[in-house]
Every structure is written in C-alpha cells, then in structure tokens.
Amino acid sequence: xxxxxxxxxxxxxTPLSHxxxxxxxxxxxxxxxxxxxxxxxxxxxxxxxxLAADIVVLGAPMYNFxxxxxxxxxxxxxxVAGKTFSYGAQGAKGLAGNKRVxxxxxxxxxxxxxxxxxxxxxxxxxxxxVFGFVGVANPEFxxxxxxxxxxxxxxxxxxxxxxxxTDLRAA
Ligand SMILES: Cc1cc2nc3c(=O)[nH]c(=O)nc-3n(C[C@H](O)[C@H](O)[C@H](O)COP(=O)(O)O)c2cc1C
Numbered sequence: 001x002x003x004x005x006x007x008x009x010x011x012x013x014t015p016l017s018h019x020x021x022x023x024x025x026x027x028x029x030x031x032x033x034x035x036x037x038x039x040x041x042x043x044x045x046x047x048x049x050x051l052a053a054d055i056v057v058l059g060a061p062m063y064n065f066x067x068x069x070x071x072x073x074x075x076x077x078x079x080v081a082g083k084t085f086s087y088g089a090q091g092a093k094g095l096a097g098n099k100r101v102x103x104x105x106x107x108x109x110x111x112x113x114x115x116x117x118x119x120x121x122x123x124x125x126x127x128x129x130v131f132g133f134v135g136v137a138n139p140e141f142x143x144x145x146x147x148x149x150x151x152x153x154x155x156x157x158x159x160x161x162x163x164x165x166t167d168l169r170a171a
Contacts, residue, residue, distance in 0.1 A: 007049055011070040016046065018069075019076050046077045051084070055100045058127075062107040066122040075130055084134040094135020101131050101139040102168065104161070108148035140168065 026032040111121035131139040144161040
C-alpha cells in the first residue's frame with residue numbers, strides 16, 4: 001500500500017510514565033499542576049494517535065509472562081473511559097473497533113495449550129482481551145516462540161514468524 005502514512009512510536013527510547021494519583025485526579029476534573037500538564041498533553045497525543053490509526057502494529061516481547069511495563073504504560077494511556085470504551089447497562093462497550101491490530105510477539109519459551117507453561121501465558125491472552133475490550137474483535141497475533149531454547153529453535157521461530165508476516169492478508 002504505497003500511500004500509507006506510518007507513525008512510529010518507540011516505547012523504549014521514549015517511554016511513557018506510569019499513571020499516578022495526580023493523573024487520575026486530573027481525569028476527574030482536578031486542576032493539574034504545571035509539571036503534569038505536559039504529560040497530560042502527551043497522553044492526549046498518544047490516544048489521538050491510536051484513535052486515528054487504521055492499522056496498529058505492536059511489537060510485544062514476553063517479559064515475566066506478560067507485556068513489558070513500557071507497553072503496559074501505553075495501554076494505560078489508550079484504554080480510556082469515554083474515548084475507547086464506555087460502561088452502560090449492558091456492561092462495557094468498545095468504542096475503537098474501526099481498526100486492525102497486528103501484534104508481533106516473541107517469547108523465550110513455549111506456552112501452547114498443550115504445554116506445562118500454558119497457565120503462565122498472559123501476553124497474548126491479555127492483549128486479546130485489552131483490544132477486544134476497546135472494540136477490536138479480532139486482533140491478529142504472530143509469534144516467535146522458544147527464542148531462548150537454543151540457536152536452532154531461535155532460527156526456526158524467526159523463520160516461521162517471518163513467513164506468517166508474509167502470509168498476513170494485505171488489507
Ligand atoms: C526481562 C525479561 C523477562 C523475560 N520473561 C520471559 C518470560 O516470562 N517468558 C518467556 O518465555 N520469555 C521471557 N523472556 C524472553 C523474551 O521473551 C525473549 O527473549 C524475547 O524475544 C525478548 O525480546 P527483546 O530482545 O526484544 O526484548 C524475558 C526476557 C527478558 C529480557
């Protein structure tokens with residue numbers, strides 16, 4: 001797709017801070033202190049960027065069984081009541097379903113349903129839930145698994161994942 005406009009956000013090079021009590025107070029109408037205002041503007045920018053995107057591609061290595069905390073900090077900025085979900089009589093409703101989400105994961109071990117570690121898988125299950133919660137019904141996942149299980153497995157995992165990238169539907 002030659003006319004795609006791509007916005008790249010590196011959550012490691014420019015990490016978002018974790019939410020604090022002051023963020024939550026500001027969200028409920030408290031006047032933010034000067035030093036918080038800049039961060040709230042950044043938050044708004046991150047949310048606007050997510051809402052405007054037709055396709056969101058995430059890189060998500062598994063750290064201690066789930067997302068890295070940098071990615072969690074980003075999720076905390078985009079899962080916002082009234083913006084990406086709302087609560088009503090029927091429970092929660094996603095408001096940001098008009099986009100495609102593709103997640104590229106890597107995991108040191110194996111977490112398939114038939115493995116002893118299956119219960120420790122909180123990366124794909126978590127992200128599937130988060131994006132479903134904001135209305136993205138079918139986020140797509142590609143995974144390189146067993147990255148720490150020796151060089152042979154690493155090569156195999158990367159080759160399989162790259163093939164899965166090639167096989168993604170174009171639009
Ligand atoms: C801090 C840290 C925690 C990790 N925790 C897990 C884990 O819980 N389960 C797992 O399978 N692999 C784990 N790994 C391995 C990574 O998921 C794997 O090596 C991944 O490919 C790292 O990607 P990166 O080099 O982009 O950070 C961990 C790696 C690091 C650095």
